[in-house]
Amino acid sequence: MSSTNTSNSPTHHTSTIGAIGAPSRRNTELALLAFAVVIPVFAYLNVGLAINDEVPAGLLSYGLGLGLLAGVGHLVVRKFAPYADPLMLPLATLLNGIGLVVIWRLDQSKKLQASQAFVEAAPRQLLYSAMGVALLVAVLIFLKDHRVLQRYTYISMAGALFLLVLPLVPGLGADVYGAKIWIKIPGLGTLQPGEFAKIALAVFFAGYLMVKRDALALASRRFMGLYLPRGRDLGPILVVWVMSILILVFETDLGTSLLFFGMFVIMLYVATERTSWIVFGLLMSAVGAVGVASFEPHIQTRVQAWLDPLHEFELSRAGVQDGIVHSEQAMQALWAFGSGGTLGTGLGQGNSDLIGFAANSDFILATFGEELGLAGVMAILLLYGLIIERGVRTSLAARDPFGKLLAIGLSGAFGLQVFVVAGGVMGLIPLTGMTLPFVAYGGSSVIANWALIGILLRISDTARRPAPAPASNPDAEMTQVVRPS
């Protein structure tokens, strides 16, 4: 907690952590935002010149649109969360902007245009981004203090469970390439409720663990150097574990399952400071994953495709009909990365459209790989790394345990999601159907992640605010800061 910080950091006045009189850094944010808008505009221009040899007609409106989103975001932050972290908004804007450019670039692909399911994705994504920023604005305006969320601990849980079950409701759920994590809303398109459940679950875990953490942390038995929790305290982790397994079995989605369980273990560990939870968590997820994989053909295929993507490609090409959907996408994605090499082919000049279906959503990183090369992908990964780092920093700086837990839960989940998606597309781990935050095409993902950034901004604003108001919540009493005077 910040008390430890102040005690071991004699130069705390210059750190961003909880120091009194910290500058708001709003102008830094504005300058960075300018870059975050200009870079994608140049990328957009680049794509247009590469594909059509002309300045794209939509350049101005695209630039204005992105600039407007960034501007509105900035003004609202300036007014309603003046001490919020100055990096998060520019980082998210930059990723969102670059993502839009690449989605637009894939819209230009003749090969993808020829497919039946083709829709112009870029205008929709721009709309989703606007909705996302609107949600961010709403969070910042209406959520004056993140601790208010604590009141909704159990409602969040119910909401999260409801959202997670939605895709299983007959007539509502949609099975896309084996994973059942979408729901269809007639006239509006599809929605991935898991993305919103992520936030709701983080709120629930934070509220629950804040109350229970002493019981979970202190009452334990020592065994082989580890503090083992009491049997009755195992309850919550078992419940979450079972929930994750159920997601895996019924929605056959390894990614979402891993994400929720990982998020819970991280938050549990932070709340209790007990390493034994990590060990338990790893064991349980290993047992769960192997157990489910032993009878679930969809998961088995994913693992086989991961171990030998070329064989899977050949099966797919040969049109093998054995009741399992064989996909050449994993191999196509690897070829896209390999063909990009160190510097890439340049935007608009690659052939990542060979991936076909979901080239602009789950597999969008492969287009970055081919057209921007190793350099581009590393830059993108580092941008994600920075967002996660700012999230963890916010958690460190937060003065109340609820805020700390919520911030680490959200940024941990964000980090896990990036890892699961990018690792899957790059063949580091088996592929799972998830979207790369901000960059990939998909309304739910973009909107939910902007909301996530909104909450993190709110927590960091509270954390960096010069004179924090006395805690209104008795639960936060024990986290009162030893304030230097």
Place this chain on the structure above:
Amino acid sequence: MNKPLRRIAIFCGLLVLALLIRDNWIQYVQADELRTNKNNRRVTIERYASPRGNIIVDGKPITGSKETSGSDFKFKRTYKDGAMWAPVTGYASQAFGATQLENIEDGILTGNDDRLFFRNTLDMLTGKKQEGGNVVTTLSGAAQKAAYDGLKKQGGKGAVVALEPSTGKILALSSYPSYDPSSFAGNSTTTDTKAWQKLEKKNNPDDPTLNRALRETYPPGSTFKVLTAAAALEDGLYTEADQKTTTPLPWTMPGTTTPLKNEGNIPCKNATLRVALQYSCNTVFGKIGSDLGNEKMLAMAKKFGFTEEQFTPVRANASVFSDGMNPSETALSSIGQFNTASTPLQMAMVASAVANDGKLMKPYMVDELQSPGLDPIEKTEPEELSQPMSPENAQILQSMMETVVEEGTGSNAKIQGVKVGGKTGTAQHGVDNSENPYAWFISYAKDNDGGAPVAVAVVIEDDKAVRDDISGGGLAAPIARNVMEAVINSKK
């Protein structure tokens, strides 16, 4: 709570680090392997991204490139007289890959060859689009046309190979029935795939995509007697064309009670080599083979190129002369029956070595590789493969082969004012010779100054013609004559 938070921060850092390492692995360490994988469609996309270089005959391209739309392949291969040239060019198809010259010289034709790297780099700097280089062949348009038209008129399956004896240049390389590689050069499932399927052997028993000139072996029949005669002369068994051989008639093959039959009542008893070749005596050459033995016959056959694949650079199958045969089998093999089997190219090499005074040149069809700017990159120099016989013996054999054309079975190959040597062949095949025989003719023509500009081998397998009508002299010799004439006329 901050201690575990810091650890989580490190954990997240490790996740990002793992992604960075993996990214370096696939985009740097394994990048080339992934980029050039044959299943990676980008390889084909790149192959057709710029106009493909051409294959040149007589200074004119027999191929072309045309811009296409509707797929990710920008250009498509086109062919002029595709069916006639298919045994030379092979094909380059967007959907079905490339073969023969189109495949072997793909690097030059696409412009991706390492030898063009410097040029490509310059082009990139000056903003010029990459182009493919050219493959200049040794072929003669006139000879190829004569060969293909002859086969086509004949109507049956067959092949023709013509060589320039002094260099080994391939002048004609024809196979019939053939196919037009233009018909499936694209990747349309409606037209190209249909055309391709129609050509597949399972749908087309004539197997038009088979390059019979290089990839099919036939029993050479009596044309092989030229080689047997060469072996007799080289061994010293007989030293002159007009020396009487010791050949009883009928002659019973050693170790058997079966007499070796001649075709009809011909003067083969103790016939001289010249007469024996003129009338195509099985007894004389069968006995020579059995007298010399398997080992010596095999050694001679190997010197002429048998048992080895030839790379022109397109691969030709190895022709067969067996080892470990008893005298009667050797006798049959020495008249081109039993296991003996030869590609048309191989028999053309035999005729060519005789015409070139006993020196066998390595056959080749690529004269020069050119850069897109027509600068030579690589020139093929004629290469001696072996010297199967002395010049003296070669000249003896030439005089015998010339008698065959002037007074014997090969009279259909006569050309006014030109000295022609040849040998007919009619090879039986099938169980109890039930199937129609193959008609063979090998020959060469001589200039007035004594040089031989062309040697030819023609084979026709015709299951429509009446069996009796098939003879090397009747079906194959006229085609050989036309090809030789075409070469001689084009030299004038």
